[in-house]
Amino acid sequence: MRGGLPFALSSEVPLLVAYPICVGANALVAPLVYLFLSSLHKLLERWEPYRRLFDHIVERSRRKVHAKVEKYGYAGLILFVAIPLPITGAYTGTLGAWILGMDRRKTILAVFVGVIIAGIIVSIVFTLGLRAFYFFIK
Numbered sequence: 001m002r003g004g005l006p007f008a009l010s011s012e013v014p015l016l017v018a019y020p021i022c023v024g025a026n027a028l029v030a031p032l033v034y035l036f037l038s039s040l041h042k043l044l045e046r047w048e049p050y051r052r053l054f055d056h057i058v059e060r061s062r063r064k065v066h067a068k069v070e071k072y073g074y075a076g077l078i079l080f081v082a083i084p085l086p087i088t089g090a091y092t093g094t095l096g097a098w099i100l101g102m103d104r105r106k107t108i109l110a111v112f113v114g115v116i117i118a119g120i121i122v123s124i125v126f127t128l129g130l131r132a133f134y135f136f137i138k
Contacts, residue, residue, distance in 0.1 A: 081114025
């Protein structure tokens with residue numbers, strides 16, 4: 001969405017058309033990532049080296065962020081997805097929630113809300129940036 005929405009808007013696609021399409025497409029990431037990770041994980045879990053490595057990584061990750069997840073929970077996930085910066089977003093947020101064992105439905109809802117907020121932020125930044133650009137070239 002961080003690339004698609006500015007591209008659509010710069011291609012003169014109206015915001016009321018581009019925004020729901022980009023947000024909807026990005027929001028689909030959460031259920032698809034959960035489906036993919038669950039399927040792939042079940043397949044790879046049979047392989048002992050993967051299982052040991054996965055258990056080690058997950059336990060280490062859970063220990064490091066357990067306090068923050070307990071404190072911020074799904075609101076923290078929303079904020080993480082909503083901030084349009086590199087390494088944040090729907091993919092990473094969903095992956096992190098899956099690794100931490102967060103509830104699938106609540107995660108999908110939190111990612112959806114975060115994507116909506118990110119879409120608003122990207123739209124505002126793009127629009128303000130475009131106006132500033134036009135201001136300076138006139």
